[in-house]
Amino acid sequence: MKYFVIFFLILLSAFSLNEVSAEQVFSKDAGAGLTPEECQKRYDNSGGFFEPLYDLAKFKAQNHPVFRQLTENDSFQIVSTGVQSSPYSENCDMDLPTFEIHYATNMTDNSYTRIYMSIDNTTYDITEIRTRLIDSPVNESPTSEPLPFYNTNWNEAFMEGVYHRSDPPKPSQTFKIPYIAVNGKITNFKTDAGTITAQISANEWAIFAVKIPRNYPYTDHNDLHHPSHGLEVFAMTNDSSDLFPHVTRDDCFYNVWMRIPDSKTIEMPLTLSYLQGDPMHGDGDLPPFCKSKTIVDEKRDKIAKLSPLKQVENGIFPYDVSCKDGLYLLVKHDKSPACISYNVASKLWDRGWADKSTDIYTEYSLPETVNNFNSKLKDEKDVLQIVDDFIDTTNLVLRDPDNPDFRITANLAYVDSYGNAMLNINNNTGLPTQIAGFDNEGFYRTPNWYAELQKDYLGMPSNRIEHGNVAWEVSYRECRMCFDYSTFVVDAITGEIIDTYKVENMFGVKNNQYERK
Known part of the structure; x- marks a missing residue:
């Protein structure tokens, strides 16, 4: 497959067109310098799920001299990320995995230049740059939820959820569907077999929002192979105008909202089938307290x-x-x-x-599970070596290695799915040193969450509710109290680098030799 979406929903047909008509301005063999064994290893790793380290990828892309030349004296913004591709390598005589970040620059009211940056998924080196003039304005997506989600006076409708093809058969359930409009009036709202239809009356821009239970059977997608998969929402209108639904996720719901310019009838199909014959299901990682909020x-x-x-x-x-x-x-x-x-x-x-007792971290686990998990945690020395090897692999170099105040620090923590170090973890016990706050309801209301995380890490059946990591945060800094330092996040069990932050603050790119086409 030439392309598939990893992070954002992107229209594949648009990529096919862009690929054909884009002008190539830089090219480098993705397999340059690799041995046959290294080529085969890259190829073998190309079929699984891959989520790039975006901080490092952006740093490499935006510091490339061709990118700097293309965006000189002009602003730019990312318009899509995480598109995986497999260009052919002459050196390896096979397709090798890369991924892309797409930028917009030279933006006007009617057009912009799109820059396609193809990036190696091991070294994060740039392998290709293409450009194309797009005759339409950039669609900017808001990064936060609007006012309706902080409202408490939601309307509520009900919708049947059918678990098609489940084995053994699972009975249908009735789900709660909260909805609301701001600066407009909902004159009609109905649900039918996985489709929501809303009639909105508005004289100016209104906001329409709806909460879709995450446990609603909306897909047959195999989440084991595609863990980033989530609800995809399409909004169709009675006058064929374009609406762009925005979707965020909390413990219990997918929060869907869109801006409505005037009176419209909106239809949103929610159930999508991808795999022939697979059962329909919702998300399986909801905290138990969500059941009363989502199911009648x-x-x-x-x-x-x-x-x-x-x-x-x-x-x-x-x-x-x-x-x-x-x-x-x-x-x-x-x-x-x-x-x-x-x-x-x-x-x-x-x-x-x-x-606020931390006894919950042993109360819901068997002692052998706690001990087994703790025995698999990588120690600080091993993690520092992993980071050092990664820096070498990705061709990074410290900007000022002789600075007398330079230091490397390491901290073990639970890092949530948003990259925040939420709880510190004791190096000796492998257990958090405090509990989650009451306002972090998914964790606070599920006191056995860490016990389920441990079982999942150990390959045991679990009811895990979160998608974070027990991880070491290794920071390269110029002083003890500095805030602008570079950090590498390493999974404490697998040893995988799962994230980077502010690489540009302490590092540059070594051996920076590019060939300009």
Whole structure:
């Protein structure tokens, strides 16, 4: 396959056109200098899932002299990332894996120049640069959610979810679909077999938002082979105008929103089939507390209307207690729950009113699982060598290695799926040194989350709810209290480099020899 999408949804037909008509301005054999064994190893690694280190990729792309020449005295922005390709290597006599970042520059109201940067997925060296004039403006996607998702007065509809081709057969379920409009009015909203239709009345720009339960059976995609797969939303209108839905994800829902310029009828099909014969399913990593928010269960919904203590008396696990929108759950030392506002919860949390014991990290795990996991953690010495080898492989060089204040630091932490070091981890026990805050509901309400993470790392069956990593953060810095330093994030079990940050602050590119076509 010439191209497939890794990170963003991109129209494949557009890429075929761009590939044909783009002008090549730089080219380098992706297999230059490789031995036959190294060629075969690259080829063997080309078929699996690959997510680039974007910080390093952008650093290499934007420091390439041809890119600098193309964007000289002009601004630029990334318009798509993570497109994988397999160009032919003369040296290796085979296709080798690369990926692409596409930039926009020379932007006007009517056109822009698109720069296609092809990047080797091992060394992160640039293997090809192409350009093409696009006769349309750049579509900029907002990076944050609009006001509706912080609202509490959502409307609610219901939609049947059918688990087609499940084996053994799984009965249909009724799901809750919250929706809202701002600066407009929803005159009609209906759901039917995985499709949402909304009629919006607006005199000017309105925002329409809907929450799709992540456990709704929307796809037959095999997530084991495509872990980045998520809900894909298409919006069709009665007048064939273009709308661009934006999708973000939280613990329980896919949050979908779009801007509506005037009155329209919008139709959104949600269920998409990719693989013939595979069963339809939703995401399998939701925290347990999401069930009451997403699935209609008359008995459970009736209990959810009771006070927190009454819910527990009716058999609800304290961390699964339902709270009204805008309230947060806190669990006391005696395991009694309370639903309170954020401000009050923050004060009680700081005063030690809530149970913040780290015993949860051993309470839900067998001792042999904890010990086995801890025994597989790579120590600091091994990790520093992994990073040193990676720096050599990717042709990086320290800008000022003789600086007397230069130092390398390493810290073991749980790094969440957004790249944030959320919890420090004890090097000796392999366990977090504190628990997640109450406002991080997916973690706080699932006290066994770390036990499930350990089992997953060890290849055991698990009910893991998150997609983070236990990782070493190795930082190259010029002083102890510096903030602008370069960091390499290494998975503490696999030894894989999973992310980089601010590489450009401490490093340059060595042996920078390019051939200009």
